[in-house]
Amino acid sequence: MRGIVWFRRDLRLADQPALAVACEECDEVIPLFVFDEPLLRSHEFGSACVNFMLGCLEELQASLGAIGLPLQWRRGSQVDEVFRAALEWEADVVYWNRDCEPRALVRDLAVQERLAQEGIAAKTFKDHVVFEAAEVHGATGEPMQRYSAYRARWWAKWHSVKPTAHAVPDASTTRRKAVRLSAVPLPAANELGYEHLVPWIAPGECCAREQLRWFVEGPIHRYTDGRNRPAIDGSAKLSPHFRFGTLSPKEAVQIALKSLSGKGPVSRTDVLTWIDELIWREFFHQVLAAFPHVVDGPFRQTVVPPSRDPGPERDVLFQAWCGGRTGYPIVDAGMRQLNQTGWMHNRVRMIVASFLIKDLRIDWQSGEQYFMCHLLDADVAANNGNWQWCASTGTDSMPGYRIFNPALQSKKFDPDGVYIRRYVPELAHVSAKRIHEPHLMTADEQVLAGCRIGTDYPVPVVDHQLARQEYLNLGKPEAAR
Ligand SMILES: Cc1cc2nc3c(=O)[nH]c(=O)nc-3n(C[C@H](O)[C@H](O)[C@H](O)COP(=O)(O)OP(=O)(O)OC[C@H]3O[C@@H](n4cnc5c(N)ncnc54)[C@H](O)[C@@H]3O)c2cc1C
Numbered sequence: 202m203r204g205i206v207w208f209r210r211d212l213r214l215a216d217q218p219a220l221a222v223a224c225e226e227c228d229e230v231i232p233l234f235v236f237d238e239p240l241l242r243s244h245e246f247g248s249a250c251v252n253f254m255l256g257c258l259e260e261l262q263a264s265l266g267a268i269g270l271p272l273q274w275r276r277g278s279q280v281d282e283v284f285r286a287a288l289e290w291e292a293d294v295v296y297w298n299r300d301c302e303p304r305a306l307v308r309d310l311a312v313q314e315r316l317a318q319e320g321i322a323a324k325t326f327k328d329h330v331v332f333e334a335a336e337v338h339g340a341t342g343e344p345m346q347r348y349s350a351y352r353a354r355w356w357a358k359w360h361s362v363k364p365t366a367h368a369v370p371d372a373s374t375t376r377r378k379a380v381r382l383s384a385v386p387l388p389a390a391n392e393l394g395y396e397h398l399v400p401w402i403a404p405g406e407c408c409a410r411e412q413l414r415w416f417v418e419g420p421i422h423r424y425t426d427g428r429n430r431p432a433i434d435g436s437a438k439l440s441p442h443f444r445f446g447t448l449s450p451k452e453a454v455q456i457a458l459k460s461l462s463g464k465g466p467v468s469r470t471d472v473l474t475w476i477d478e479l480i481w482r483e484f485f486h487q488v489l490a491a492f493p494h495v496v497d498g499p500f501r502q503t504v505v506p507p508s509r510d511p512g513p514e515r516d517v518l519f520q521a522w523c524g525g526r527t528g529y530p531i532v533d534a535g536m537r538q539l540n541q542t543g544w545m546h547n548r549v550r551m552i553v554a555s556f557l558i559k560d561l562r563i564d565w566q567s568g569e570q571y572f573m574c575h576l577l578d579a580d581v582a583a584n585n586g587n588w589q590w591c592a593s594t595g596t597d598s599m600p601g602y603r604i605f606n607p608a609l610q611s612k613k614f615d616p617d618g619v620y621i622r623r624y625v626p627e628l629a630h631v632s633a634k635r636i637h638e639p640h641l642m643t644a645d646e647q648v649l650a651g652c653r654i655g656t657d658y659p660v661p662v663v664d665h666q667l668a669r670q671e672y673l674n675l676g677k678p679e680a681a682r
Contacts, residue, residue, distance in 0.1 A: 441577040485587070561663060
């Protein structure tokens with residue numbers, strides 16, 4: 202039997218169900234990746250994300266080559282290309298791991314139907330999450346809308362199922378399964394229509410495992426505090442790896458739990474808090490699977506204040522936010538980190554999102570789109586779920602009346618302004634007292650800091666206290682909840 206393994210967002214060998222089962226069942230195995238031409242042309246994702254993906258694919262091609270299974274790639278409509286490949290290579294089965302994004306579901310169904318017409322089987326597997334929507338649900342099978350209840354059921358499921366990982370296929374058997382097809386070098390980013398960048402987080406399965414090893418040997422045991430401090434390496438920086446499947450979430454949970462052996466109760470809290478974040482990830486994936494309408498609008502028709510009308514004023518404010526020139530240092534540092542590296546610290550993501558939606562009163566979808574196009578870890582479920590959380594329109598969101606005060610947030614989480622100074626160099630010599638609100642510097646302080654407000658660094662584009670009051674006056678955010 203001849204099988205194709207269609208790689209998508211599962212770019213690894215370890216605990217890769219589609220690959221593992223294909224290697225068990227088939228006499229001949231062909232790994233395939235298809236560059237989705239319409240998606241590439243849409244530029245919904247940016248260069249950071251595309252370069253990260255290419256880095257992962259290069260490593261995958263090398264590691265598959267090492268076990269005798271050269272990765273094939275094509276470019277075009279995924280539905281057409283997978284179908285054509287299956288016909289051309291006379292495949293009996295096409296194997297792939299499932300993806301709950303609404304667009305992916307439509308695509309996969311189309312592939313499945315076309316294959317079925319030619320008598321070619323399709324076998325699909327759970328992979329991107331530990332538990333799919335159908336496995337963790339309410340008492341009567343309903344999808345869950347509250348994270349805390351979801352989390353409790355997720356853990357109950359984990360303890361009852363005790364998930365196990367698939368082994369890496371054994372090279373001595375896979376070599377006998379190779380079809381005579383050689384690996385063609387992958388396209389470069391510019392051939393796909395993107396700028397070439399060196400990804401800020403190193404791509405590929407080896408780097409993912411190395412990063413996880415570093416994290417569980419140290420920072421995970423200080424995570425509860427460390428995760429909120431953008432100036433330090435307090436979180437795992439694994440999100441692009443989970444996004445492209447260079448790391449299995451199931452294995453990550455197992456490895457994190459193993460790191461507890463010999464550690465005390467404080468560390469236990471830290472490790473469980475980290476796993477909670479992975480459960481948030483799964484929570485948003487099941488929200489997307491159960492309520493696909495969230496990609497087109499709010500989950501909940503909460504009464505939230507109207508966004509600012511389109512027009513030049515709105516555009517100027519949006520551009521200031523995008524470019525990190527709002528006059529609010531923590532917001533500007535976050536946006537510049539995103540623009541320079543393709544990544545942003547989670548606490549800062551929440552601050553910039555709250556600022557866009559509640560201080561600038563710009564629709565959350567504009568922020569969501571900007572993030573999709575600039576993040577290395579751009580992921581529909583996590584991005585949409587978090588933007589809706591910040592906008593108070595999601596399943597389990599922050600209350601509408603809660604509006605982050607950027608200066609207080611940065612005093613609390615970046616007290617000495619180390620993170621701010623890293624990304625906003627014009628504030629490098631501003632004193633710790635003024636770094637969070639540099640517009641309060643006197644003329645003498647500005648001279649001393651070498652930073653003229655209004656010239657070297659912007660005056661705040663809005664007054665936070667006034668903007669907050671206006672937001673609260675404009676709506677009764679809690680009325681419909
Ligand atoms: C407005 C906004 C947009 C976001 N967009 C994305 C996105 O497109 N892709 C993405 O992966 N994450 C997104 N997040 C979630 C979060 O910011 C990142 O996952 C996190 O910063 C990644 O860093 P880390 O790997 O060091 O995380 P850690 O703190 O080490 O957490 C471990 C893993 O848990 C998951 N995770 C952590 N926090 C969250 C969360 N709030 N929601 C869902 N999963 C989480 C990630 O996979 C992460 O790698 C967004 C958050 C906000 C507030």
